Amino acid sequence: MEVTNQLVKGGEFIIKETDAQDVFTPADFSEEQNMMHQTALDFVEKEVQPLLERLDNHEEGLMRGLMEKAGQLGLFGVSIPEQYGGLDMDFPTSLRVTEGVGGGHSFPVAFAAHTGIAMLPILYFGNDEQKAKYLPGLTNGELMGAYCLTEPGSGSDALGAKTKAMPTEDGEHYVLNGQKMWITNGGFADVFIVFAQVDGDKFTGFIVEKNTPGLSLGNEEHKMGIKGSSTRQVFLSDVKVPKSAVLGEIGKGHLIAFNILNIGRIKLAAACLGATKMAATLSVKYANERVQFKLPISKFGAIKYKLAQQAVRIYAVESAIYRAGMDIFRMEQELLSKGQSHNEALLGAAREFAVECAILKVEGSEVLDYVVDEGVQIYGGYGFSADYPMDRAYRDSRINRIFEGTNEINRMLAVDMILKKAMKGELDLMGPAQAVQQELMAIPDFNLEEETGLFAAEKKTIAKLKKAILMVAGTAVQKYMNSLAKEQEVLMNIADMAIKVYTAESTLLRVEKEAATKGEEAVSTQIDIARVYLYDTVDQVNKFGKDAIGTMTEGDEQRLLAMGLKRFTKADLYNAKEARRRIADHLIAANEYTY
Structure with a gap:
């Protein structure tokens, strides 16, 4: 490519x-x-x-x-x-x-x-x-293969693992003792990637084969969903492995765990995307088949809203996933051109876009939860029946907000990584943030010139929403300084603002590019999708911003920031109902998710 x-x-x-x-x-x-x-x-x-x-x-x-x-x-x-x-x-x-x-x-x-x-x-x-x-x-x-990281006492705190790996006296082997849990593929894996503390404090990866004496498995876990997935505990009792089983360097296991997670997060979003499309198609088909009051329920506005909103959120997160995926690939090619190995290049590229990977893990899993939840509602009583497909889809979706780091952890990580990049000089946030602060004190620009081109007005809205993020994030840094990490609610407010804006912008850019190739008429309902998503995003960013400002400030400062937020989250009224009906009608006619 x-x-x-x-x-x-x-x-x-x-x-x-x-x-x-x-x-x-x-x-x-x-x-x-x-x-x-x-x-x-x-x-x-x-x-x-x-x-x-x-x-x-x-x-x-x-x-x-x-x-x-x-x-x-x-x-x-x-x-x-x-x-x-x-x-x-x-x-x-x-x-x-x-x-x-x-x-x-x-x-x-x-x-x-x-x-x-x-x-x-x-x-x-x-x-x-x-x-x-x-x-x-x-x-x-x-x-x-299987991956053994989580323990009964360490989930998100992966480096707090208690499993030990002690070198033998001759230095030729390590003896592993500990317990791992929630190990996917545990029941049939031949090769286990196991993390343990060498000498008690050097977090290290090992490759352990299934037939190694001392390695045993617990029973299959009984789970809410993904029941077909093998999930077992792995017990390590004096498991002796040769020093050749060490993966990477002693004490550098965190590099393996965290770098692989970046790739895993965006891939989880892609897997969720596939599941959303399946659930959306099932929803459309059922809505066309189910007759009430002598009409298919797909004729009713309340159902059209649900079908359309499923499509809007699916299309939007898909736009963001493949935007980020290509950015990672381009960065990989850039690092390869500078002499890095293939392995170093992809890991470095994923690390560069770790913010976007975290964002997409959150949005991808939450879009799937939304789609299957509305799928159950569209099916009505049958949606609650285990004899119909939405039951399994609903239960299986829930784990994705926990996998690969909980969504709460990923929200906070996204903001933390952005701020760290800024402090290292890798991302110039200071200049734009200061410009926003100056704009707050200035007379608003009432530029009444009419915008031209597809999405010209929407792009201005996106630009203002980004100013809202900078304003809120800048205030948080000034207020809390080194204690910002403790203000998790504020961090999650900022993260949600960034997630929605990145996804909305990705959707606009995708439709704009495709309209330039195919013509606006050919992508008319995609234009509707982009505008509906942005219309919703403006209000969501306003809410997240208000929550953060209300937490951080009071008095005149709060009033000033609230006025700025109102200015940055202002958009013209839009007939989203008719747009959603056009989107739904397109799906209903095709009898499947088609975008």
Whole structure:
């Protein structure tokens, strides 16, 4: 894939305007990339969907058998180098394939754990011998992988793990003792990535094989959802591994855990995207089939609102996912051109866009929760029945707000990472923030010149919303300084402002680019989607901003900031009802999610 567009930095969207031609959209995927996506979709439809009930009952060998078939099809090897049996394709393609399997309920959980947090640590941090030993089997499906980080006493606080790894007297082995929990694929994995404290305080990764004496498994966990996913505890009792099992460097396990999580977060968003599209299609089909008062319920405005709002949020988060995915790929190519290895380049690119990865993990999982919740409502009583598909979709979606770091952690991380980039001089927030402060004291600009071009007015709105973020974030830094990390509610207010603005801008840019290619008439309902999403975003940013300002300030300062927020979150009234009806009618006519 040729890279010619302007390079941006992570978090820079807050202070920089992006040209529509510089963003990547799903319409830009090549025929080969779309074929890979279709292969994943077909696999889920033909191989996974007919087995959902049996998978949920943990039929022995069933999930592993499906995983082996996926490996044989090449779905595990999308981003693995050819020398290890992979296809060596680019990062946006791996996102596209992840989206393709996303509608498979428990299957994408097993898939993502294997291809992400189990394989990538070996690919990016393993030595040549470890890669040669494990990657071919993990790529073709002969071997299955699992990732052992979480413990009963350490979840989000991963570095607080208690599992110990003590070197033997001769220095040739390590002896591991501890307990890991919530280990996806635990029941059928052959290779475990295990994190332990060497000498009690050096957080380190190890590769541990299933047949190693002392490694044992707990029973399958009983879960609210993703019941078909194998989730077990892993017990390590005097597990003796050779020093060649050390993954990366002693005491550098945090580099593995945190770098892999950046990639995992945006991939989780892609998997959620696949699930949202499936649930939206089920919602449309049912609304067309279900007759009440002698009419299909898809004829009623309340149902049209739900169908349209599902589509609006799906289309918007999709726009943001692939915008960020291409930005990561472009940065990877830039780092490669500077002499970095393939492994260093992708990890460095994902680290650069860690803010966007965290944002998308939050938005992707919450959009899925919204879509399946409204899907249950559209189905009515049948939505609550285990005999209909929304029951499983609803339960399976809930874990995604916890996976890969809770959404609360990711919200706070996003803001923390932006501020750290600013303090290091990697992101110039100070200048734009000061300009906003000066603007607050100035007479408002009542520029009445009529905007021209598609989304000209909307782009001005986006620019003002970014000023609102800078105003609130700047105030928070001034007020709390080094104690800002303790003000979690304010951090989450700022994060929510950034999440909505990034997603709204991504949607506008995607539609603008596609309109330039296809013409505005061809993307008329997509234009409706972009405007509806922005219309909602303005009010949401105002609410988040008010909550933060009300927390941080009082008196004249509060009144000044409130006036500024009102100025920055002002937009013309818009007939969102009719726009949503046009969007819904398009879906109803197609009898599926079509965007």
